[in-house]
Amino acid sequence: MDPAFIQAPEHRPSAISHQFAEGVPIIDLSPLLSPDSKKSNLLSIEFIDPATLSSLVDKIKHGCKDWGFFQVINHGVPIELRRAVEEVSIKFFGFPLPEKRKVRRDEENALGYYDEENTKNVRDWKEVFDFSVRSPIVIPELEGDSIKSVTTLANQWPENLPEMRSVCKAYAQATQKLAVRLLELISLSLGLPVSRLNDFFKDQTSFIRLNHYPPCPSPNEALGVGRHKDSGALTVLAQDDVGGLEVKRKNGEWVAVKPVPNSYIINIGDIIQVWSNDEYESAEHRVVVNSKRERFSMPFFYNPSAYEFIEPLEELVSEENPPNYLPYNWGHCYITRKLSNFKKRITENIQIQHFRVSKLNA
Ligand SMILES: O=C(O)CCC(=O)C(=O)O
Ligand SMILES: [Fe+2]
DSSP: OOOOGGGGGGSOOGGGSSOTTTTOOOEEEGGGOOGGTTTTTOSSSSOHHHHHHHHHHHHHHHHHIISSSSEESSSOOOHHHHHHHHHHHHHHHSSHHHHHHHBOOSOOOOOOOOOOOEEETTOOSSSEEEEEEESSSSEEEEEEEEEEEEEEOOOOOOOOHHHHHHHHHEEEEEHHHHHHHHHHHHHHHHHHOTTGGGGGGGTTTEEEEEEEEESSSSEEEEEEEEOOOOOOSEEEEEEEOOEEEEEETTSEEEOOOOOOTTTTEEEEEHHHHTTTTSSSOOOOEOOOOOOOOOOEEEEEEEEOBTOEEEEEOGGGGSSSSSSSOEEEEHOOOHHHHHHTTTSSSOOOOOOOGGGGGOOOGO
């Protein structure tokens, strides 16, 4: 196998890491499906009674605080839509490589097909197709009040799979609605008003990634995706029945997340960690591959507007609990991370650690 894929010994999947985690919270969102919205699959917080809402918010808090991720069922995303995207994804990745490369991402435009992604400078055993919810998106990178650069990202769709565009668009809208409701529940779980975080997403930079992990001849040395944390606000992830997603627990142990049919896995991203001033921590995760079955997954990365500056929310800091992070521009963070995956870089990726206020100076 190409040595570019081989993980350092300490990061290889160990034999004991494949046990399915006990007790991963599975949260039933059906109380949010109001009777008349059942048909339209619309989740709403308006009509729920206070006791039911409060018990739901408690479960969200537990998931965020103790795990950094959880699964949701009865989430309102129509199953037909999910199946339709799964089908186009299988068709697309089944195309010959030259066909897929017609919509390949490049240094200017980070959306489209890509099969050479690195995580922490080791190649991932996967191929991906990225598309953003809004397109094109113009992303200014801000430094203070001045614009450092402007990048435009635009979706690219394969000519010989004409249904892909509309199917993906409909799916993105449905998962986005779920992301909005989840963020509202998370806002309540932090003691904030329900819509406190919504305005950050007015010109969202959210995108969906279709992942394909082919069978791997050397699954003990390579990873589908190396260990990482998602840099956005939260991730709404659909995985198929093969399994392979692993999450690092607070005790340092890697545990596998058992696939639950038609559920979504919700990951807390770095932005929620910063907003909450470390009340919630983003979960480190990775993907283990296997030699027999290919695997497909589809994360929706819920990302704010590029011009937003991310910092601990003022309601959640005080003299006793001062902000742990300096403000950083999301557009800058997003573009640096997205384009840095394009090529191996000598320098480290931007991480929220770079904005952490040093405790030593306190
Ligand atoms: O495939 C998965 O289950 C997770 C993928 C992932 O973590 C990512 O693309 O950021
Ligand atoms: Fe991830």
